[in-house]
Amino acid sequence: MSTEAGTQAQNRQMRTAGKGKTYDMAYIGIFTVLIAICSWISIPMEIPFTLQTFAVFLAVAVLGGKRGTLSVVVYVLLGAIGVPVFSGFTGGIGIIMNTTGGYIIGFIFSALAMWLIENLLGRKIWVQAISMVIGLIICYAFGTAWFMLVYMRSTGAVGLLTVLGWCVIPFIIPDAVKIALALILSNTLRKPLAGIIGD
Secondary structure, three states: OHHHHHHHHHHHHHHHHHHHHHHHHHHHHHHHHHHHHHHHOEEOOOOOEEOHHHHHHHHHHHHOHHHHHHHHHHHHHHHHOOOOOEOOOEOOHHHHHOOOHHHHHHHHHHHHHHHHHHHHHOOOHHHHHHHHHHHHHHHHHHHHHHHHHHHHHHOOOOOHHHHHHHHOHHHHHHHHHHHHHHHHHHHHHHHHHHHHHOO
């Protein structure tokens, strides 16, 4: 009887593990699609911006570091192989190799930084706020360095302040708003999903 009970317990664990992996794949897929949709949404201003950053932060905040980072990686890989998931319904390795492609790659480093901070300090809302700010700075830094390198090779040298004026400074306030929205929405979504995706 003890052997039979042990076998039944093991089978239940295997079913639970399989169910957990299915949920993981489903939520990673859902948030990959969400990032793509938010990339397509352009807010008309003097310099238009998308909700891409918001979706990246939301994915990591809701799903946790591992699953959130995987959703970002899948999104970037889909775009790299030509699926039109990037801004303006574009895709392909050429988009990434262009001047602004570093900001797309930077999303992965942002997610990794948030994952690391989550592992060190937990998932309290103030920790997530700090991790999003740090992730944004990392994305800015990587994307700006990439822009300068590609621009220098294709056009000529360009100053750091000039690139910051083109690619970073106009987006600081909108990105701060996105961080605030991601924090509020992630805190709301995590409670009903906690039993499925963990906390």
